[in-house]
């Protein structure tokens with residue numbers, strides 16, 4: 588056993604049976620969280636996050652029941668999508684996208700959960716037109732103020748979504764956030780509450796302004812460490828990596844920017 592495994596609360600899965608067991612355990616926790624707040628467990632979609640996991644191991648996860656995969660980095664996702672092209676998988680990009688990678692997302696991804704600029708929306712629209720595809724999109728919001736420099740400030744989202752009907756190949760369906768990463772439950776919960784409150788405001792705005800093609804039903808929030816809190820606060824999609832695949836060798840700072848210095 589290396590230190591990583593000793594320090595992590597998560598178990599690595601290396602067979603299809605172990606993956607099936609991990610998925611069942613996460614689904615049971617989702618159902619229990621739903622029951623606590625009177626929600627139907629069918630109202631929460633479990634998105635397995637496979638970043639850093641090899642294509643060979645993803646194959647076992649698919650045999651264990653995964654049908655879609657979330658990836659933080661486009662290049663990594665693209666390589667896996669090619670290696671696993673024989674499987675009927677949905678690929679979901681959940682991390683910040685650089686403009687020069689938009690063409691790859693337009694080519695193979697089914698969903699993009701980190702839209703945070705109109706410039707990127709315009710490039711995606713163009714590349715999707717070239718590919719004759721559409722893309723489900725969530726707008727990423729920075730609800731923590733410090734845990735991630737990506738995502739729009741909550742106060743700017745209303746004016747942002749007003750511009751999105753100009754990009755009809757983007758099927759805008761809701762919001763995504765990462766909660767503060769400091770492990771304080773009250774602060775984590777506050778991030779999720781902010782995202783839900785924002786969605787309610789945006790729904791009112793969409794109706795009042797008649798924004799065509801823009802829907803605000805999805806709240807993608809909650810990861811291995813906090814998905815139960817997110818469900819209590821209304822998550823419709825939880826993005827779960829380590830609780831399914833096991834601990835990651837690379838630190839999260841490889842995927843998320845460091846908190847801004849005070």
Ligand SMILES: *Cc1c(COP(=O)(O)O)cnc(C)c1O
Pocket residue numbers: 636638659681682765809810811812826827828829830842
């Ligand atoms: C890695 C990642 C997750 C999943 O985190 P786990 O701790 O592995 O559950 C969720 N969302 C985003 C954006 C991620 O990059």
